[in-house]
Each structure stands twice: as C-alpha cells, then as structure tokens.
Amino acid sequence: MRWVCKKGYFIILVIAILMTVGCLPKRVIQPPSKVTEGRGIWVIAYQIASPDNIRKIVETAKENNFNMLFVQIVVGGYAYYNSDILPRSENLTDSLFDPLKDIIEEAHKKGLEVHAWINTYIVWSREALPKASKHILYQHPDWFLIDDNGKSMAEYTKDDMIWHRVEGMYLDAGKKEVKDWIYNIFMEVTRNYDVDGVHFDFVRYPVGLFFPRKSDYPVDPLMISRNAHYYEPSSLVKRDGSILDRWNMYHFIMWNEERSESIKELVEMVVEGIEKEKPEVIVSAAVFPDPGTAYKWCGQRWRKWPLDITIPMAYGGNLEYVGKLMASYLTTNKCVYTGLGAYLKTSDEIIKEIKLGRGLDIDGFVLFMGKPCFEEKKYLSRIKSKLFSIPALVPRFPREPERVDKSKKENRWIKNIEDSFTSTSEFFKCLRDNGKTYNDFLKEQADEVNLIEKINNEVYKETKIEDSEIVLSPKLVRYSSIYVSIPSSFWGKIKAFSKVTLVRTALKLHSFPTVARRYSENSKKPLGGDCGFTTLDKDDQITKALDEMEENELREIRTSLGIIFLKVDKIIQPHLVEYGKLDLNSKRVVFQRELERRIEEWSHQ
Structure with missing residues (x-):
C-alpha cells in the first residue's frame, strides 16, 4: 500500500512538472519487478520460416520471462499463413508448413500470447518486383498513392523509393476498396487462427508528399504549397506567416484531417468486426512515438483510435527523450506499451528506459531486436536478471468504446491545432510563452477561419489557369x-x-x-x-x-x-510556356504565384 501511494504521488508530480516546464525530472525512483506487465518481442517474418526457428524463439522468450510475441505474418503483400487473399511467401518452401499455426501452438504450450502482426498499407519495398501474379501490385495498380510529380507508387523503382525517402509502395488509405481488402485480411486471420491479438503496423501514410489519385477536398491538395507540409505547430498559435502561408497551412491541415479519418475508419472497422466475431481477441498497433508528429507527417492520429493496446515506437533518442515521450502518454486512459529499440541500444540503456517507464506507469514494453531473439540470449538474460526475474501476467483492460457526445459540435480547426502538439501540456505551454490565454487563442482562430473562408470564396474560386494559357515557368x-x-x-x-x-x-x-x-x-x-x-x-x-x-x-x-x-x-x-505543358511541381509554383498576386490585390481593396 505504501508503494501504491508513493507511485500515485509520483505520477501527479511528473504531470505537474511537465505542464510547468515541459521536461522530465533528473531522477525517478523505481518499483520492483511488476507481477502484471506486458513484455513483448516483435518477431520479423523471415525468422518464422522454419519450425526449428519457431521452437527456439518461443523457448528464448519463455526463458527470459516475456509473455507476448508480436509475430509478423503479412509483409510485402505476402502471407506467412494459409491465406485465400494473399499469395504465400516465397520463403516458405514446405507447402504443408503453416508458420502462424505452429508458433501459436508452441507459444500457447509455454503460456505465451501470439499477436498477428500485419503490415497494413505498405505492400512492397524490394528492388525486384514480386513474382506472384496474385500480388496486389498486379491485381490493383490503381489502388496506389501518387507522389507530388503525379507518378504512381505502383510504378516505383528502388531508386524512386530512395529519391523520395520512402520505405516502399503504399496503398491509398482513402479508397473504400483498400479498406475492405485490408479488413478482410484481418478477419481471415482472426476467424481461422487461435490468435490472442491482431497488430497493425504501417497503418499510416508515407512521410512526404503523397496523394490520392482523386480527392473530394474543396482545394486541390496537389496545389497546396510544399512549405505547408512542414509547418510548426507554434506558428499556428502565433499566426506569424503571410496570409498566403496561413491559407496553405490551413488547407493542408484540414486535408490531412481527412486523410487521418480514412485510417481511423479502417481501425474502427477491424475493431468492430472482431468485437462481433471474437471479442476476446486484442487489437493493437505500432505507431509513431510523438502523437503530434505522427498526425501532421502521416495522418496517424492514433490518440483517437479505439485500440486495446497502443504501442508507440520510441526506438531512438537518449533516456530523457524517451522518458518525455512516455510521460506524454500519461494523459490517455488507454493501455499503452512502449516499443523500445533494442537493435539500436545496449541492454543497459534498455534497462534504464524500462525502469523509467515503470515509474511513469507504462503498462508494458515491446522490444524490436532486429536479429532473432535466440541470437541475443546474453542481451535478454541481462534484462531478465535486472528487471524480469519474476514472470508477469499480461494486463487485461475491458474494451470500452470512446463515448462521444454527438450533441456537442467539436471545433475541428481548434482540435487540429491542439493535436499537432506532442501533448496538451506542450500546447498550453506554447500559449503561455506567447502571452495568450485560451480565450485569446479561440478568438484569434475564429478570426483566422473567417479570413480563410473569405479568401476561399472571393479569391481562390476565381484563381483558375487554363492549360492553354501562356505563363512564366519557375x-x-x-x-x-x-x-x-x-x-x-x-x-x-x-x-x-x-x-x-x-x-x-x-x-x-x-x-x-x-x-x-x-x-x-x-x-x-x-x-x-x-x-x-x-x-x-x-x-x-x-x-x-x-x-x-x-x-x-x-x-x-x-x-x-x-x-x-x-x-x-x-x-x-524561367521561360514562357503553356501551363498545361508544365510538370506538376512547376504548375504548383505558378498557381501559388498567381494566388499570391490575387490575395495581395484583394487585401488592398
């Protein structure tokens, strides 16, 4: 009881410090090894390509008092299980071998949970194209995103991926057909296997300038300035840019909200489907560790998802950085595990991070190893001796859907600004640093939205450039x-x-x-x-x-x-040329130039 009291006081103290100064205390007192705690390992698909590997993975996890395995079974558009939807992985040479079935049986014998890890929107990333004619790249090339040059990711080479700094080819999360296809994969696994959970990964848009082939948003996303994609949340509070800059930021953020809603819809579909058929199956997701960055970079507004377990991937950075991220998760009442970068750090660094996470009441930890865990026995043994000496039960939290007051109309623009920050405390700190009260902020933003709407109606709608019009190229x-x-x-x-x-x-x-x-x-x-x-x-x-x-x-x-x-x-x-003959990037520059000229004229009327 004494420890519970100390722990409660400690959490209150941490929140107070974060709200006032935005940083972590230098020292955190740690509890002993917990009896209830999620302890997981991400298992990469190639590691389960043989029964012998599966046995060694399960044995190693059990020996070191882990209780969960997040096993990758869908990667690169291929399946590591018996699927009617996806082609079978070419790494599986024995047609009778079912890796998912085997690892579930082995793990359950040892009392370990198995969560089926499914790469969601990314479906290919290698230089050579997939061999299977059944692959989604060949079946539905029209389902892929396009880049800011108008090129479909379905046509990407490895050089294109490097050029755009993207991991691979992504499906368009906004397409209904894509949502249905991914939903069916999750439900196929849930219905046919005794999994303890299903696990989203790459459930986001790629970082960078990528777009749907067609958008219903009232402003063409391809014509929004590239600078708007890299906005700083504080600039929204300050309103310190030009009118054109603020117009671009507004429309990028509101369009990005639509992207995020498409991802949320998929997560909700899977949660609702599993709730109806196998309510005991846990739904989790690996997400970007900073909620604000996740939202503004790739539409991953994970704080709004109805997950059973959220696992922010806090792989990089020093102890203070990882600790600040974990502390920001205290504001949610949902179950949060922290994903830790064991492939990047020493066992002693991971031990410190887990100790700090325990002090912050994080519900569990999942290690990304890189290598098979049975090749890292010394590493895991040290963590066990310091932290996992006592076996732990997996925490159980009742699934409660988020209750939304439908009669209360949420101010979407205000909510978008707040969600661009890492945490609520950072948002209010920004207000204080700029000498503003929350009421000041609301009034200023109401004025801002009115200004944007006037520009939409009186300037943007009249800014049209015909393909045959002669313009000066950038x-x-x-x-x-x-x-x-x-x-x-x-x-x-x-x-x-x-x-x-x-x-x-x-x-x-x-x-x-x-x-x-x-x-x-x-x-x-x-x-x-x-x-x-x-x-x-x-x-x-x-x-x-x-x-x-x-x-x-x-x-x-x-x-x-x-x-x-x-x-x-x-x-x-620069030279004179027909607008229709310009590449997409040049069209955007010419359009922005014309819009700027018209806004300048309009503002002086």
Missing part, C-alpha cells in the same frame, strides 16, 4: 549533395571535421557522384548524391543557396545538422 535547378553530420560530442565533432576535410580533398580528385557514394550520409548516397530538379519553392537554407549558384558550381554550407556540399548540375531558366 526556375528549375538540378543538383547533387553530400551530407556529413556533426554530432554534439567533442570527439564526434573532431571525427566529423576530419571527414569534411577528406571530402574536400576527394572532390578535387574525383567526380562528385563517386565522392557522394563514398562519404555522404543522406538517403541520396546510393544515387551518387543526385537530388533531381527543384522548383526552389521551399523556404530553407539549401534552396536559398541553390538559387544563388551557377551551373557546375560547388558550395559548402553549414546547417544546424551538419555540413552539406552542393553541386548545381543544370539550370533551366
């Missing part, structure tokens, strides 16, 4: 880059600046692509640093430098993250 610059990160530590800086010296010397002796492939640290390294054409419509340090440079010019710039070497490969100067 300046296009094709460039390459080499990136060298500068760590914060002293010795890290010494090592980084030595590398910068090597790059400077190498560029005098070798071609830029050769040096980029050798030394660059960004995603364009495999492409020899080639970043393609840019329309110079982003407001950042690199764009400003490129706009000043000449063809074949090299320039070195220092950013907050590191040193970037730039080379301009080709410049296409």
Whole structure:
C-alpha cells in the first residue's frame, strides 16, 4: 500500500512538472519487478520460416520471462499463413508448413500470447518486383498513392523509393476498396487462427508528399504549397506567416484531417468486426512515438483510435527523450506499451528506459531486436536478471468504446491545432510563452477561419489557369549533395571535421557522384548524391543557396545538422510556356504565384 501511494504521488508530480516546464525530472525512483506487465518481442517474418526457428524463439522468450510475441505474418503483400487473399511467401518452401499455426501452438504450450502482426498499407519495398501474379501490385495498380510529380507508387523503382525517402509502395488509405481488402485480411486471420491479438503496423501514410489519385477536398491538395507540409505547430498559435502561408497551412491541415479519418475508419472497422466475431481477441498497433508528429507527417492520429493496446515506437533518442515521450502518454486512459529499440541500444540503456517507464506507469514494453531473439540470449538474460526475474501476467483492460457526445459540435480547426502538439501540456505551454490565454487563442482562430473562408470564396474560386494559357515557368535547378553530420560530442565533432576535410580533398580528385557514394550520409548516397530538379519553392537554407549558384558550381554550407556540399548540375531558366505543358511541381509554383498576386490585390481593396 505504501508503494501504491508513493507511485500515485509520483505520477501527479511528473504531470505537474511537465505542464510547468515541459521536461522530465533528473531522477525517478523505481518499483520492483511488476507481477502484471506486458513484455513483448516483435518477431520479423523471415525468422518464422522454419519450425526449428519457431521452437527456439518461443523457448528464448519463455526463458527470459516475456509473455507476448508480436509475430509478423503479412509483409510485402505476402502471407506467412494459409491465406485465400494473399499469395504465400516465397520463403516458405514446405507447402504443408503453416508458420502462424505452429508458433501459436508452441507459444500457447509455454503460456505465451501470439499477436498477428500485419503490415497494413505498405505492400512492397524490394528492388525486384514480386513474382506472384496474385500480388496486389498486379491485381490493383490503381489502388496506389501518387507522389507530388503525379507518378504512381505502383510504378516505383528502388531508386524512386530512395529519391523520395520512402520505405516502399503504399496503398491509398482513402479508397473504400483498400479498406475492405485490408479488413478482410484481418478477419481471415482472426476467424481461422487461435490468435490472442491482431497488430497493425504501417497503418499510416508515407512521410512526404503523397496523394490520392482523386480527392473530394474543396482545394486541390496537389496545389497546396510544399512549405505547408512542414509547418510548426507554434506558428499556428502565433499566426506569424503571410496570409498566403496561413491559407496553405490551413488547407493542408484540414486535408490531412481527412486523410487521418480514412485510417481511423479502417481501425474502427477491424475493431468492430472482431468485437462481433471474437471479442476476446486484442487489437493493437505500432505507431509513431510523438502523437503530434505522427498526425501532421502521416495522418496517424492514433490518440483517437479505439485500440486495446497502443504501442508507440520510441526506438531512438537518449533516456530523457524517451522518458518525455512516455510521460506524454500519461494523459490517455488507454493501455499503452512502449516499443523500445533494442537493435539500436545496449541492454543497459534498455534497462534504464524500462525502469523509467515503470515509474511513469507504462503498462508494458515491446522490444524490436532486429536479429532473432535466440541470437541475443546474453542481451535478454541481462534484462531478465535486472528487471524480469519474476514472470508477469499480461494486463487485461475491458474494451470500452470512446463515448462521444454527438450533441456537442467539436471545433475541428481548434482540435487540429491542439493535436499537432506532442501533448496538451506542450500546447498550453506554447500559449503561455506567447502571452495568450485560451480565450485569446479561440478568438484569434475564429478570426483566422473567417479570413480563410473569405479568401476561399472571393479569391481562390476565381484563381483558375487554363492549360492553354501562356505563363512564366519557375526556375528549375538540378543538383547533387553530400551530407556529413556533426554530432554534439567533442570527439564526434573532431571525427566529423576530419571527414569534411577528406571530402574536400576527394572532390578535387574525383567526380562528385563517386565522392557522394563514398562519404555522404543522406538517403541520396546510393544515387551518387543526385537530388533531381527543384522548383526552389521551399523556404530553407539549401534552396536559398541553390538559387544563388551557377551551373557546375560547388558550395559548402553549414546547417544546424551538419555540413552539406552542393553541386548545381543544370539550370533551366524561367521561360514562357503553356501551363498545361508544365510538370506538376512547376504548375504548383505558378498557381501559388498567381494566388499570391490575387490575395495581395484583394487585401488592398
């Protein structure tokens, strides 16, 4: 009883500190090993390709007092179970072998739960195309998203994925056919197997500029400024941008809300379907760890999903960062486990994170190992000796649907701003830092929405450019880059600046692509640093430098993250051309330019 009281006081204290200063205390007193706690391991699909591996995975998990396995059974559009919907994985050579059935039987013998991990919207990511004619890429190429150049992800090569820094090809979450197809996969697994749970992964849009083929949103999403996609939540509170910038941010955020609703609808479909057929089956999801970033980057508004267990993937960052994320989850009354990056960190680092999470009343922890767990026995044994010496029961929470007062009309714009922050406390801290009360904020935002609606009706609707109209094209610059990160530590800086010296010397002796492939640290390294054409419509340090440079010019710039070497490969100067003949990115720049001119005229009337 004494510990329960201390724990309650501690949680209240943490919340108070977060609301006032936005950071974690330096020291947290920890409870002993808990009797009720979720302890999971994510098991990657290839690891269950043989019965022997399955036996070793289950034995290792049991020996180290884990009680849950999140087993990947749908990856790359292929199934690691007997499916009537998906093609069977080519890694499974024995036609009689059913990995999901086997691991469920083995795990249940040892008292472990099995949750079927299903990659949701991402369906392919390799260089070679899938072999199975039944694959969704061949069956429904029209179900895929398009990028900001208008290219379908169904046509992507590996270079395209690298270029756009995306993990693979994504289905359009807004299409009803996509929702039905994914729903049927979840229900097939639930009906045919004795799983303890089903587990969403990649249940989001890709990070970056990706769009549906067709949108019902009143403003064409492809014509919204790219800068709006990278907005800072604080700028919405300050209202410190130009009228055009704020118009773009408003419409990106409201369009992004529609994207997020499409994902929420799928989650609700699966939860409701399972509730009707097998209510004992748990529904969980792996999500981006920062709720605000998850929402604004990829439409993953997971705080609104009716899940049994939410698992934010807090893999990277130091102890303070992971702790701040876990502390932000205290504001939800739902069951939250924290996903920890065991593949990135030492066992001692993971031990500290679990201790801190326990002090913050996190319900459980799931490790992403990278390697099969039976190859990491020493690592897991150390965690067991320090934290998991006592076996634990999996927490059980009754599934209660979120109760929404239908008579109360929610202000969508206000809610969107609040949800762009990591937590409610961060939102109110931003208000205080800007000298505003909540009532001030509500009044200002009401004025903002009225302004946007006037622009919609009086300016935007009249801004039309016909394909045959002659316009001035934007300046296009094709460039390459080499990136060298500068760590914060002293010795890290010494090592980084030595590398910068090597790059400077190498560029005098070798071609830029050769040096980029050798030394660059960004995603364009495999492409020899080639970043393609840019329309110079982003407001950042690199764009400003490129706009000043000449063809074949090299320039070195220092950013907050590191040193970037730039080379301009080709410049296409502005010229007169029919609007319909421009590429999609250039059309957006021309449209934004025309909209800016009209807003300027309108504001002076």
